[in-house]
Amino acid sequence: MKLRILSSLYVCNLSSITKRFSGTCRDTAQIWGSKKGYNPGMSKAQITIPLDIPDVRVLQTALGERGELIITIESTKDGTRCRKCGRWIQKLHGRDEWVTIRHLPAFGRPTYLRYRPKRYQCQECEGQPTTTQEVEWHDANSPQSFAYDNHVLLQLVHSTVEDVSLKEGLPYDRVAGVVERRIDSRVDWTQIGHLEILGLDEIALQKGRGHYVTLVTGRHSDGKIVLLGVLAGHEKAEVVEFLRSIPPRILQTVQAVCCDLWEAYTEAVREEIPTARLVADRFHVAKHYREAADQVRKVELQRLKKTLSKAEYQKLNGSFYAFRKNAADLNKEERKILRCFLEHSPLAKQAHAFRERLTAIFDMNLSKRQAQAKIRHWQQQVLDSGLQCFEAFLKLLQKWWEEITNFFIQRENSGFVEGFNNKVKVLKRRCYGIFNLQHLFQRIYLDLHGYRLFATTPICA
Numbered sequence: 001m002k003l004r005i006l007s008s009l010y011v012c013n014l015s016s017i018t019k020r021f022s023g024t025c026r027d028t029a030q031i032w033g034s035k036k037g038y039n040p041g042m043s044k045a046q047i048t049i050p051l052d053i054p055d056v057r058v059l060q061t062a063l064g065e066r067g068e069l070i071i072t073i074e075s076t077k078d079g080t081r082c083r084k085c086g087r088w089i090q091k092l093h094g095r096d097e098w099v100t101i102r103h104l105p106a107f108g109r110p111t112y113l114r115y116r117p118k119r120y121q122c123q124e125c126e127g128q129p130t131t132t133q134e135v136e137w138h139d140a141n142s143p144q145s146f147a148y149d150n151h152v153l154l155q156l157v158h159s160t161v162e163d164v165s166l167k168e169g170l171p172y173d174r175v176a177g178v179v180e181r182r183i184d185s186r187v188d189w190t191q192i193g194h195l196e197i198l199g200l201d202e203i204a205l206q207k208g209r210g211h212y213v214t215l216v217t218g219r220h221s222d223g224k225i226v227l228l229g230v231l232a233g234h235e236k237a238e239v240v241e242f243l244r245s246i247p248p249r250i251l252q253t254v255q256a257v258c259c260d261l262w263e264a265y266t267e268a269v270r271e272e273i274p275t276a277r278l279v280a281d282r283f284h285v286a287k288h289y290r291e292a293a294d295q296v297r298k299v300e301l302q303r304l305k306k307t308l309s310k311a312e313y314q315k316l317n318g319s320f321y322a323f324r325k326n327a328a329d330l331n332k333e334e335r336k337i338l339r340c341f342l343e344h345s346p347l348a349k350q351a352h353a354f355r356e357r358l359t360a361i362f363d364m365n366l367s368k369r370q371a372q373a374k375i376r377h378w379q380q381q382v383l384d385s386g387l388q389c390f391e392a393f394l395k396l397l398q399k400w401w402e403e404i405t406n407f408f409i410q411r412e413n414s415g416f417v418e419g420f421n422n423k424v425k426v427l428k429r430r431c432y433g434i435f436n437l438q439h440l441f442q443r444i445y446l447d448l449h450g451y452r453l454f455a456t457t458p459i460c461a
Helices: 146-156 161-168 172-182 236-245 263-272 282-307 310-314 319-324 332-344 346-363 368-385 391-399 401-405 415-430 437-454
Strands: 002-007 045-050 056-063 069-075 091-095 099-106 109-115 118-121 130-132 197-206 211-219 225-232 256-259 277-280
Touching: 069 099, 099 146, 146 161, 146 172, 146 437, 161 172, 172 437, 197 263, 197 415, 211 236, 225 236, 225 437, 236 263, 256 263, 263 277, 277 282, 277 401, 282 319, 282 332, 282 346, 282 391, 319 332, 332 346, 346 368, 368 391, 368 401, 391 401, 415 437
Parallel strands: 069 109, 197 256, 256 277
Antiparallel strands: 002 045, 056 069, 091 118, 099 109, 118 130, 197 211, 211 225
């Protein structure tokens, strides 16, 4: 089915377009422009665009008072299934009232489809009930076509309901309703064949309020990431309940679980997926030893502020970033500032060197056994140095030795979970907080998969 639109080179104000309808072609409609002095006999440039709706016939096209395009159509599909017995019925009983729904915009104009649903009568059921015909491109309870729903969802990716509401001229609840109708609020396990790696991490919904949720994600061997759940809380009970909800056929495919050093997560995984390898996330491990080194920087800067002249101390401006960044990522100016600071502080120089050595070990392509030997040597060097800033980290390293060094087996980490965390943080700021977990799941899912699912707009659901 196609809609034919003819436009004159003379058209400069589209609101002045007049309508004429083709009497020879029932599946197309023609629109062309008019202007004072326009000669209808002149040739008109024309284009033909597909309406792309199955089993319909275009009866008429018109422009509304506000310039919107209104396309009147009828279904060419003969019959429907009886709402009682499920048989295919074809006895036409009549038509319902006119229905007008929003459709995809055309040339920047809001577009509406107008049609009267057919009703069919079942000759087999008692009382011969009637059933309204269902069409593939519209849900009877929706004020929009499926294609327009997809258009709205695409606009919502990395945006807000309020913004899309303003751009599309729709009520806020109408946009929110599209999300509720079209995006699941929990994972559909039937769409998942296997999961090689699970990721568990927490995020605070309200900063400083202690309102934590757990993000559960999965990663396939091809790198594809899926959102599996947003759990209310970060305690063992919530995680155990979720792991038990995973179908056994999928749970058996999990080879590793990456998480931070939170005992509620590790205990839940040991109980519910005992065959999976527990891997302490490298970035959380790095956070602990980097913070240990940074404590030395803070103490030493306070000391130097008292002992150095004002002019000399000003040379250390910028040492915060220079010290915290990886040495390989420093620019020329930052290297100069860092060198100046470390010359004034042998303790900071020592802590910085130990931090960089441990980072280098994690960057090496080592076996678990080789890595353990190098980390043990690093531990001994720290102990021999007398530095006290790493004491808490050394205890943590001892407690989680196997989980931390499991990283070197397949170099697995939950960096993909951290990526989700960043998405959620941006989403919270963008939407001024989302505290309903079902809505949060829907919006994260949409930001993650929206372009892939809705960038090309299917007509049917």
